Amino acid sequence: MSLKKTISSLKLPHYKGTAGMAAVRMAVPKEVLLPMNMHSGQAAEPVVAAGDHVTVGQLIAREEGRNSAPVHATVSGTVKAIEPYAAGGRKTTAIRIESDGKMEKCPDLSIPEPTNLDEFLACVRESGVVGLGGAAFPVWAKLAAAQKSHISTVLINGAECEPFITSDHRVMLEHGDLIEKGIALLKRFLGSEEYIIGIEKNKPDAIAALTERFRDDPAVRVMPLDSVYPQGAKQVLLYNATGKVVGPGQRLASLGVIIINVTSLVKTAEFFTTGMPLVERIVTVEGSAVREPKNLIVPIGCSIRDLVEACGGLKEEPGKIIYGGAMMGKTVDTLDASVLKATNAVVIMNRKDAEKTKPSPCIHCGRCVAVCPLGLNPTAFARAMELEDEAARAAILQKEQVSLCMECGCCSYVCPAHRPLAENNSAARRFIRGWETAQKEKKEGSK
Ligand code: SF4
Ligand code: SF4
Structure with missing residues (x-):
């Protein structure tokens, strides 16, 4: 960088x-639906069950594992369900609370x-x-x-x-x-x-x-x-x-x-x-x-x-x-x-x-590289992602430091060819995370 x-x-x-x-x-609101992964680490673990009465601020899910965070009831009412939740990203569970409209505060706070x-x-x-x-x-x-x-x-x-x-x-x-x-x-x-x-x-x-x-x-x-x-x-x-x-x-x-x-x-x-x-x-x-x-x-x-x-x-x-x-x-x-x-x-x-404007072929103008606040090269990420050989792909992405990309979208914004660079960067970062985890597990397994 x-x-x-x-x-x-x-x-x-x-x-x-x-x-x-x-x-x-x-x-x-009539109800709230609180996913267990509203933080960047491991999902929280519910500590309530369907039918429980809860009050505002009451702990309903405890933190569990690395970089986790607890979740609290945000309305008073009844827990209706603990159910699968998938909107906007990773799959998780969520606690659904039907509000009683009283916004009664948890007495234990x-x-x-x-x-x-x-x-x-x-x-x-x-x-x-x-x-x-x-x-x-x-x-x-x-x-x-x-x-x-x-x-x-x-x-x-x-x-x-x-x-x-x-x-x-x-x-x-x-x-x-x-x-x-x-x-x-x-x-x-x-x-x-x-x-x-x-x-x-x-x-x-x-x-x-x-x-x-x-x-x-x-x-x-x-x-x-x-x-x-x-x-x-x-x-x-x-x-x-x-x-x-x-x-x-x-x-x-x-x-x-x-x-x-x-x-x-x-x-x-x-x-x-x-x-x-x-x-x-x-x-x-x-x-x-x-x-x-x-x-x-x-x-x-x-x-x-x-x-x-x-x-x-x-x-x-x-x-x-x-x-x-x-x-x-x-x-x-x-x-x-x-x-x-x-x-x-x-x-x-x-x-x-x-x-969305339809992307056209890259004209190699270099604007995406020039605008990147971290001096990264999103065209190199894009070329690497086209490689079928995963080891070769990973080697290039590591060399080009894709993990530093903060997905700010500046490169996509300036691209005159409307290349989907930010989406590609995001996919490349996911790939390299998965690759590095798999390599680590392989290494530990062979010990
Ligand atoms: S999305 Fe990544 S590569 Fe593109 S400008 Fe931002 S930091 Fe640089
Ligand atoms: S800004 Fe777009 S057209 Fe220009 S080099 Fe980057 S990807 Fe290619």
């Missing part, structure tokens, strides 16, 4: 029409009072908070880096560089108190000296509000960043905010840095303020098919259909439904898919906007 002195990036149209809209609470780092991490673990900007990596696992090495700098990611999404923006405007509380917690338990809140310049109100809030705190710096995509990507933000570069296979923490999404920080702080684990979040609902785009406060596990209803319905037939933004978001094929912990936005495009 060779980050350039000036990292390549794109000037994208922002389409952030909801930025000025305060988040409004959606009506209590209490405000955590940790006294040292280990206790703090255990509490963060209980909160169920994961990377809420889309990554879904459990926050406790990220903060646990502080057990091994000193974290001198905490980068708080408020860049929100994707078009359409404004949920982090609203969080920064509406929950400055919790950002302050979150930083106070990190100061106390991680002992980090420097806190940088990176915000794109297209959010001047958030920059002004947080600059004013931390005016007398020399440890906290609000850093306005150019409004370019993918400013919020880990490697890009790190470089632009600190000048540091994380090498292949290197952990951020080894540089003394962690990056935490601003909403993740706020939800962590909320748990230490109210005792309520992660049960709701702000979701931006946008796109050409949506009648009244909004920022909604919604219980996790409600359906995209519920969001649409709260936005006055659809004005046109949906052509594409996306979790997240138009660049890095994942497509889902049904309005019945659940809002997940990391669902910062749902973008619903009409058929015309969703239409």
Whole structure:
């Protein structure tokens, strides 16, 4: 990876029409469906059964295995079923809860009072908070880096560089108190000296509000960043905010840095303020098919259909439904898919906007290589994926460092031939992960 002195990036149209809209609470949905894999690690394990009565914030699935996270009831009511769930990616099980409409709070909740780092991490673990900007990596696992090495700098990611999404923006405007509380917690338990809140310049109100809030705190710096995509990507933000570069296979923490999404920080702080684990979040609902785009406060596990209803319905037939933004978001094929912990936005495009231009042959213009913020070569990935010999394919993909690709989609965006580079990169990354796991298992089996 060779980050350039000036990292390549794109000037994208922002389409952030909801930025000025305060988040409004959606009506209590009739039911929620909570998948067990709303985080990046191993799926959670249900601890309730059909017929159980549950209350808001009650543990319904415990964390299980590596980088897992617990799941809590997001409405009060009755568990109707524990059933297979497949929308939007990996197959898993999900807990369906029929709401009683009361939103009765779990009586067992209490405000955590940790006294040292280990206790703090255990509490963060209980909160169920994961990377809420889309990554879904459990926050406790990220903060646990502080057990091994000193974290001198905490980068708080408020860049929100994707078009359409404004949920982090609203969080920064509406929950400055919790950002302050979150930083106070990190100061106390991680002992980090420097806190940088990176915000794109297209959010001047958030920059002004947080600059004013931390005016007398020399440890906290609000850093306005150019409004370019993918400013919020880990490697890009790190470089632009600190000048540091994380090498292949290197952990951020080894540089003394962690990056935490601003909403993740706020939800962590909320748990230490109210005792309520992660049960709701702000979701931006946008796109050409949506009648009244909004920022909604919604219980996790409600359906995209519920969001649409709260936005006055659809004005046109949906052509594409996306979790997240138009660049890095994942497509889902049904309005019945659940809002997940990391669902910062749902973008619903009409058929015309969703239409794909037919790809034509590569003209070897090199634009995809020039635009890649990490200096990768997506055409080499594409050529490798055409090889039938899997060992040869894997060798090229490893040499070209496909595993570094962050699937930002910049290469696809600039390709004049409309080659499906991002999709190909994603398939190549899946292939190499599977290949490397198989090789490791083969090696262990032959011992
Ligand atoms: S999707 Fe991957 S290869 Fe394409 S620009 Fe982004 S990081 Fe580079
Ligand atoms: S941008 Fe498209 S046409 Fe140009 S080299 Fe890359 S894949 Fe080929």
